[in-house]
Amino acid sequence: MSAEVKTKKFVVVGGGIAGVTCAEQLASQFPSDEIVLITAAPLIKAVTNFKQISRTLEDFNVEEQPISVLEEKYPNLKVVQSAVRKLQGAQHTLQTEDGREFHYDKLCICSGGRPKLLTEDNPYVLGIRDTDSAQDFQKRLSKAKRIIVVGNGGIALELVYEVEGCEVIWVIKDKAIGNTFFDGGAAQFLIPSLQADKAERAGPCKRTRYTTEDASPTYSRAGVREERSIPSTGSALGPDWHADMTLQGAQQVSHKVHVEYRCEVQMIYTSEEHLLRASGQSPETGCMPPADSGPWPVFVQLKNGKTYGCDFIVSATGVIPNTGPFLSGNSFVLAEDLGLSVDDHMRTSVANVYAAGDVCTACWETSALWQQMRLWTQARQMGWHAARCIAADVLDEPIDLDFCFELFTHITKFFNYKVVLLGKFNAQGLGQDHELLVRCSPGAEYVKVVLAEGRMVGAVLIGETDLEETFENLMLNRMDLTAYKDELLNPNIDIEDYFD
Ligand SMILES: Cc1cc2nc3c(=O)[nH]c(=O)nc-3n(C[C@H](O)[C@H](O)[C@H](O)COP(=O)(O)OP(=O)(O)OC[C@H]3O[C@@H](n4cnc5c(N)ncnc54)[C@H](O)[C@@H]3O)c2cc1C
Numbered sequence: 004m005s006a007e008v009k010t011k012k013f014v015v016v017g018g019g020i021a022g023v024t025c026a027e028q029l030a031s032q033f034p035s036d037e038i039v040l041i042t043a044a045p046l047i048k049a050v051t052n053f054k055q056i057s058r059t060l061e062d063f064n065v066e067e068q069p070i071s072v073l074e075e076k077y078p079n080l081k082v083v084q085s086a087v088r089k090l091q092g093a094q095h096t097l098q099t100e101d102g103r104e105f106h107y108d109k110l111c112i113c114s115g116g117r118p119k120l121l122t123e124d125n126p127y128v129l130g131i132r133d134t135d136s137a138q139d140f141q142k143r144l145s146k147a148k149r150i151i152v153v154g155n156g157g158i159a160l161e162l163v164y165e166v167e168g169c170e171v172i173w174v175i176k177d178k179a180i181g182n183t184f185f186d187g188g189a190a191q192f193l194i195p196s197l198q199a200d201k202a203e204r205a206g207p208c209k210r211t212r213y214t215t216e217d218a219s220p221t222y223s224r225a226g227v228r229e230e231r232s233i234p235s236t237g238s239a240l241g242p243d244w245h246a247d248m249t250l251q252g253a254q255q256v257s258h259k260v261h262v263e264y265r266c267e268v269q270m271i272y273t274s275e276e277h278l279l280r281a282s283g284q285s286p287e288t289g290c291m292p293p294a295d296s297g298p299w300p301v302f303v304q305l306k307n308g309k310t311y312g313c314d315f316i317v318s319a320t321g322v323i324p325n326t327g328p329f330l331s332g333n334s335f336v337l338a339e340d341l342g343l344s345v346d347d348h349m350r351t352s353v354a355n356v357y358a359a360g361d362v363c364t365a366c367w368e369t370s371a372l373w374q375q376m377r378l379w380t381q382a383r384q385m386g387w388h389a390a391r392c393i394a395a396d397v398l399d400e401p402i403d404l405d406f407c408f409e410l411f412t413h414i415t416k417f418f419n420y421k422v423v424l425l426g427k428f429n430a431q432g433l434g435q436d437h438e439l440l441v442r443c444s445p446g447a448e449y450v451k452v453v454l455a456e457g458r459m460v461g462a463v464l465i466g467e468t469d470l471e472e473t474f475e476n477l478m479l480n481r482m483d484l485t486a487y488k489d490e491l492l493n494p495n496i497d498i499e500d501y502f503d
């Protein structure tokens with residue numbers, strides 16, 4: 004071993020929720036060992052004010068903090084700010100971009116994910132992941148009159164609701180909005196909020212908070228924002244990331260969203276190519292001259308035959324786990340979604356290497372009521388569980404899968420409504436073998452329950468329903484509800500008392 008190699012028992016890679024939670028847990032459990040957290044970003048994400056609301060529901064704040072705050076809190080935790088360049092799993096070593104080398108006994112990879120863009124090399128196609136990309140989006144939006152948002156998940160739902168002063172064309176593959184998080188019924192419930200002006204929308208609702216201690220971008224001495232030659236590697240944003248950001252375009256319109264349902268992007272081309280098409284000189288002979296001429300820098304042709312010009316395109320089309328190139332050359336087994344495959348002890352296929360958060364894919368036989376989604380809560384839970392598994396391994400103790408993996412729970416906010424998702428909320432994997440009970444009060448609440456063989460296996464709760472804890476219990480207790488089906492969603496019955 005060379006003289007510069009530093010031997011550390013525990014090394015964690017990634018300063019997002021998963022990595023920081025894992026490193027903190029290891030630091031508390033092994034106070035006399037030094038834990039090293041290596042992260043590419045100058046700020047870390049820390050969970051604060053954690054509260055266990057019920058058996059599986061949790062609430063916490065997330066703070067973006069300077070590295071020093073973490074080191075002050077845990078004297079045995081050292082944070083190295085540099086990207087990992089190479090992992091040599093067989094030798095148990097890591098090399099960082101700044102030329103250092105670390106030797107580990109146990110390693111946990113928490114390198115998160117990056118946006119899965121429609122195309123990687125088009126300057127008009129943006130993804131939103133971290134503070135830098137969100138600020139870039141905000142800057143470009145301030146000059147935009149029309150943007151196209153592609154995707155039907157979390158980011159798209161947030162953007163189409165928040166953006167003002169700019170026309171938004173929202174392109175989704177599905178027949179209803181928000182397919183990743185809810186069904187057509189919930190979409191119907193939410194659509195009026197999308198069309199309403201901000202003043203008419205639902206009142207404020209409480210949920211997990213996100214604060215930044217010093218999220219200011221880096222500036223060079225001349226006061227010009229420094230351009231990065233490598234893709235930005237900050238941690239993922241989270242709930243309310245846009246709360247302190249003005250998402251305002253260059254137009255006088257308040258809020259104008261047009262949804263193109265059931266279609267996908269066929270082609271993206273520049274204004275020069277657009278002119279060639281209009282004059283019939285396009286290489287694709289026989290194609291129709293495109294509609295929607297205008298002084299747009301970029302055009303999007305959809306598979307339904309329509310073409311829209313716009314200032315830029317937001318590709319809100321999911322996440323790819325950050326597994327390379329620093330991991331190449333090792334024999335990691337990847338899951339279908341390209342995440343590092345982990346077992347119920349958060350172990351990858353490489354000896355002594357664990358993984359947690361967005362970078363990994365849960366490949367154990369999961370509970371019938373849990374599924375992985377790349378979310379903040381799961382990043383925290385996985386980071387915490389990984390640390391406990393590492394500790395159990397080192398101390399040669401047995402450890403069970405944590406209880407939080409029994410039932411999927413997610414509390415969030417869409418269109419300013421509180422949204423709680425429980426279990427198989429969209430009847431995932433149930434085929435036709437299920438029954439739905441729905442209660443809806445337009446503008447106030449939407450409640451959907453999924454029953455399978457008389458038992459509650461999932462629920463979508465929109466609005467201040469106050470049902471989450473009771474439903475959580477009904478799901479965890481696997482109670483047969485056949486006899487109570489007709490009363491379950493009766494608004495005149497206090498369901499909590501009913502099952503007390
Ligand atoms: C816009 C947006 C809004 C979101 N809103 C919500 C929400 O409302 N609710 C919710 O639950 N979830 C939300 N999410 C998802 C949530 O933010 C992520 O699931 C979660 O933060 C993932 O945490 P992580 O620690 O696994 O990864 P990340 O936060 O991505 O952290 C990865 C870390 O690894 C570091 N890293 C990467 N490569 C290297 C390397 N080679 N060497 C060293 N360090 C490296 C990075 O610098 C970073 O610190 C949102 C995500 C986005 C993008």
Ligand SMILES: NC(=O)C1=CN([C@@H]2O[C@H](COP(=O)(O)OP(=O)(O)OC[C@H]3O[C@@H](n4cnc5c(N)ncnc54)[C@H](OP(=O)(O)O)[C@@H]3O)[C@@H](O)[C@H]2O)C=CC1
Binds near residue numbers: 157158
């Ligand atoms: N409030 C919350 O909980 C929020 C959570 N997040 C999280 O942040 C991460 C990133 O968000 P986001 O990018 O919205 O990812 P999501 O995974 O939430 O959604 C991606 C969406 O894009 C669609 N899609 C994928 N490929 C294409 C394509 N080529 N053309 C058209 N549509 C496509 C997907 O459809 P399909 O599924 O059919 O492939 C899906 O509707 C996710 O992990 C998300 O859960 C983000 C914001 C808010």
